[in-house]
Amino acid sequence: MDPILTGFIGLGAMFLMIILHIPIGIAMGLTGLVGVATIIGWGPAVSLLGTEPSSAIANEGLAVLALFLLMGAFAGAGGLSADIYRMAYSLVGHWRGGLCMATVGGCAGFGAVCGSSVATTATMARIALPEMLSRGYRPTLASGVIAAGGTLGMLIPPSVVMILYGILTEQFVIALFAAAIIPGLLTVGFYFATIAIYVRISPDAGPAGPRVPWAERLHIVGESWRVIVLAIVVSGGIYSGVFTVTEAAAVGASLAFIFTALRCKMNRRSFLNCLGETAANTGLIFTIIIGASIFSYFVTLSQLPGALVHNIEALNLHPLVVILLLQIMYLILGSIFDTVAAMVITLPFVYPLVVGMGFDPIWWGVVNVMVMEIGMITPPIGINVFVLHGMAKDLPLKTIFTGITPFFIADICRLAVVTLFPSLALWLPAYWNLI
Amino acid sequence: MQRTQYRLDRFTRHVATLGFSGLVVIAFLTMIDATGRWLNGPRIPGFGDIGELVYPIVIATCFPAGLLQGHNITIRFLGKAAGPRIQSWLELLGSTAVLIFFSLLVWQFVLLTMDLQANNRTTGTVQIPVAAWWWITTVIMAICIPVQGWVVANRAWSAITGQASVVPEQMTSEVAMNPDEA
Secondary structure: OOHHHHHHHHHHHHHHHHOOOOOOHHHHHHHHHHHHHHHHOOOOHHHHHHHHHHHHOOHHHHHHHHHHHHHHHHHHOOOOOHHHHHHHHHHHHOOHHHHHHHHHHHHHHHHHHHHHHHHHHHHHHHHHHHHHOOOOOOOEEEEEEEEHHOOHHHHHHOOOHHHHHHEEEEEEEHHHHHHHHHHHHHHHHHHHHHHHHHHHHHHOOOOOOOOHHHHHHHHHHOHHHHHHHHHHHHHHHHHHHOOOHHHHHHHHHHHHHHHHHHHHOOOOHHHHHHHHHHHHHHHHHHHHHHHHHHHHHHHHHHHHHHHHHHHHOOEEEEEEEEHHHHHHHHHHHHHHHHHHHHOOOOOOOHHHHHHOOOOOOHHHHHHHHHHHHOOOOOOOOOHHHHHHHHOOOOOHHHHHHHHHHHHHHHHHEEEEEHHHHHHHHHHHHHHHHOO | OOOHHHHHHHHHHHHHHHHHHHHHHHHHHHHHHHHHHHOOOOOOOOOOHHHHHHHHHHHHHHHHHHOOOOOOOOHHHHHHOOOHHHHHHHHHHHHHHHHHHHHHHHHHHHHHHHHHOOOEEEOOOOEEOOOOHHHHHHHHHHHHHHHHHHHHHHHHHHHHHOOOOOOOOOOOOOOEEEEEEE
């Protein structure tokens, strides 16, 4: 059978399996297995089930995912997220909409020690939502800012998804982290502006809180030293070259454990829960990685990406139009699929296409993660919305989706800015000689 | 049935806890090693080799618990739209596919480990034989087969009888309650 036709049939079969409740990682793995068997025979195909998974679980670069997840779990158990929120609240809580801005700041800060959007949303829902509602914030604004702000965990380094992108595309993870810094700050800026406009139009949506005296502010900042130290050691260690990414993740996990233990919050139960949570998330990610590695092998063998690039080039579309179409595709995929799975499934096709058109792979990594972030709050799936709804059952989904709308518009605007001005992502890694 | 589910749950959680406690230890050792390098102090000899051997074991320990707890990304809109009966058959299909995949994977892990043993493969720096470590990984991966077999059996029972399965679609990762104490 023609390999390209096999590739198309395989792709269809994989989507069919996914619709039929077969877990995404397993559907990718089984499709890859049968596809490779069709093209080069069962012997090499079955042996892939030994080589690909064993290389994945023995890969130190991938083990870093487990270490960052562990760091996030310990940081959450140790209440470091509450520290960041309290610090941000003491600084901007007296502004109109200030608690929302504190939430965005808290999300960005926790994202810097966590790396997961879902964990950031769940944590901030527990800390910031009751505070905002008790201060008379409108539920639409309060829920919207948490669901949208939670996506920062995915963009602000260290980001689990970015590590995954770096490993799957063989890009330098530190360059990806550096490239995400300015877009991450831009996101915070856009969200701040959105909140400011929102409360100017509806002043009662986010009433100003009491001003915290400077002495107390300094005291609160001083009390938040743990999270500041953690963020500086992990990020500073990576960018200064003191630590490799794996070492930084290990140091971060160890420090988060020590800080939590020093606060007497590390009892047997919380330790076991942290390990259980990390193991569950690690297993989930590795199942997808294993499936994706077998599937990618099949896709490469089928020559489908080359054919796709060739056909799209033949259409003579402007490269930015192709990027726009890809972004729309990711928004649609992100609204019906888990966003990480959407990236992993499409990467074997999309990556060669984007790089083939002359775009920088580091820039695309950042743009890809940004689109997926938006997918996390796009209906009907929008996983962050469901996480928030799960944490606050009395908040109807409609309220959360309504609250997200202004932040969704802000997301589209900043996505357009980073798409049109790649230097926003590429300047810092180039300045640090990482690309 | 609930007792078996509880025991399996406890066992797989213990396996994961053991593995991820190892990850905590590795994290601390990595911190000591990296700080030692940065300060030009003493290093742990052949530490890279240790990571190479231990990471597969750590990662493998998360699979049995993950399978039992249903920690897989699965799209379930078809089942939800089609009703509970069809949903239970689709769940059976999904869990059977997982069982087939993990059975093939374990078979290949056995072959791979036998190959490592036959060729006396060692690590690069301190020449530690790798086969023994990969046997541990393979045995842990092999636990996935009976665990997933239990999940499939429950799903089949649920699909045939129409009753709820004792294995939920997705469980919390928090420590479970003993049914005898509940």
